[in-house]
Amino acid sequence: MHEQDYALNHAQVEQREVSQVLRNTYGLLALTLAFSGLVAFVSQQMNLPYPHFFVVLAGFFGLFFLTMKLRNSAWGLLSTFALTGFMGYTLGPILNLYLGMGNGAEVIGSAFAMTALVFFGLSAYVLTTRKDMNFLSGFITVGCLVLLGAMIAGFFFQISGLQLAISAGFVLLSSAMILFQTSAIIHGGERNYIMATISLYVSIYNLFISLLQIFGIMGSDD
Secondary structure, eight states, rough: OHHHHHHHHHHHHHHHHHHHHHHHHHHHHHHHHHHHHHHHHHHHHTTOOOHHHHHHHHHHHHHHHHHTTTTTTTTTHHHHHHHHHHHHHHHHHHHHHHHTSSSSHHHHHHHHHHHHHHHHHHHHHHHHOOOOOOOOHHHHHHHHHHHHHHHHHHHHHHTTTTHHHHHHHHHHHHHHHHHHHHHHHTTTTTOHHHHHHHHHHHHHHHOOOHHHHHHHHHHTOO
16 A cells, blocks of 8 residues: 555656656747747848858857756756857858748748647657657667768768758658657656757757758759
8 A cells, every 4th residue: 555655656746847847848948949039030130140160060069068067057047048049140141041042031931830830749749649759769879870971971072962861861850859858858768957958949940950951942943
């Protein structure tokens, strides 16, 4: 009897922890997306140049590892907004590039709508079915390595259709990451809402950029 009560209490405590992490994650994710969007708008309106490739890498990984180190303190929230704000800044020049196209506004709108649809659809699927998506870890690891190799190949060689294939690969990888991270939260694999937020934000960012590239390439063929 006592063992049953203990198991029940443990399950209730665990469920409360999961609910709290979910609330904190989606709350912080909404704030960071709004802040990132605001910074992207300012960057786009000011027509700021896209930073050098190595500056983007240094900024992203530097702020990412800083956030990891500070994830258990209030400073982690500050570094989270610094990271997402920096990514928003890099998004502004990209939006200006597409706005220079004849159908740029339509491309951006389509990519935004599809990103929202994919994110909410995948999140709802995991939250409703509560399926354990841990099996995707192998696919995510292999996918990262394959895409890295493809990006290096694209840097040195001009291969027809490679950019479209890379973008499609990032769409699949980002979708898998959303499934994996959401599942990790509800199954106890992730208890830090700051890291959960960063993981979901990066997946959404990559998903949006990849869809922009796909719709942009398809639109330019018309």
